[in-house]
Amino acid sequence: MNHLYDKNFTCPICDKKHISKKVRSKFIKSISHDSDFCTHYESVDTNPLLYYVNVCPTCGYASSEEFSNYFKPGTKDQIETKIWKHWHGKSYGEKRTVDLAINTYKLAIYTGLLKKETPIVIAGLYLRLAWIYRTLLVDELQEKRFMKLALEQYKDSYSVGDYIGKDLSELRLLYIIGELYSRIGYFEQAIKYFSLVVQHKNRTFETRMVENASNRWFEIREMQKSKKTAMS
Numbered sequence: 687m688n689h690l691y692d693k694n695f696t697c698p699i700c701d702k703k704h705i706s707k708k709v710r711s712k713f714i715k716s717i718s719h720d721s722d723f724c725t726h727y728e729s730v731d732t733n734p735l736l737y738y739v740n741v742c743p744t745c746g747y748a749s750s751e752e753f754s755n756y757f758k759p760g761t762k763d764q765i766e767t768k769i770w771k772h773w774h775g776k777s778y779g780e781k782r783t784v785d786l787a788i789n790t791y792k793l794a795i796y797t798g799l800l801k802k803e804t805p806i807v808i809a810g811l812y813l814r815l816a817w818i819y820r821t822l823l824v825d826e827l828q829e830k831r832f833m834k835l836a837l838e839q840y841k842d843s844y845s846v847g848d849y850i851g852k853d854l855s856e857l858r859l860l861y862i863i864g865e866l867y868s869r870i871g872y873f874e875q876a877i878k879y880f881s882l883v884v885q886h887k888n889r890t891f892e893t894r895m896v897e898n899a900s901n902r903w904f905e906i907r908e909m910q911k912s913k914k915t916a917m918s
């Protein structure tokens with residue numbers, strides 16, 4: 687198992703130390719990327735998506751490294767009564783199967799919602815979970831379910847502006863929103879967001895993203911045209 691290493695964490699809820707496995711970067715091998723930035727990896731054993739969430743074995747607090755260290759008043763109490771009190775002491779600190787990894791995401795989403803973590807962070811969890819269903823289980827129903835939930839959070843993020851100062855630019859965020867609308871079949875909404883990307887004030891700085899958006903816009907229009915022709 688030398689493709690995995692131990693990373694140390696101190697839990698902000700119970701103050702206990704624990705380890706979580708991570709994939710060594712030199713073993714991470716991608717084979718392709720989808721238009722929503724989902725990466726397909728060569729092997730499930732070295733798929734970093736399975737190790738994105740860290741779960742405290744003592745109290746069940748589950749988080750990604752995007753979670754902030756700040757807890758809004760009352761949220762620690764909520765986590766203690768709704769998670770720690772019912773925690774069964776399960777450890778996720780070893781090699782993970784896909785099912786175990788899915789559990790960690792569901793735990794982190796629940797924890798994140800109790801913590802009132804920002805929409806951009808919750809969106810990242812929902813989207814990665816959708817990617818696991820797509821790339822490792824080919825379960826389209828669950829994939830769409832979690833893409834819809836990610837979409838709602840990305841839209842909230844756009845309206846409250848919590849993405850500002852993170853790795854995600856406004857233009858990229860608008861692109862992802864368009865992309866998710868398209869993938870769940872809301873093509874008019876997708877077109878609307880892809881148009882916002884193409885006309886964005888930063889379009890000359892992020893030309894690749896603009897090109898992606900305009901390609902996707904064109905694909906949808908072509909698809910709609912051929913549907914109309916088929917129906918007439």
Ligand SMILES: [Zn+2]
Nearest residue numbers: 697700742745
């Ligand atoms: Zn803990």
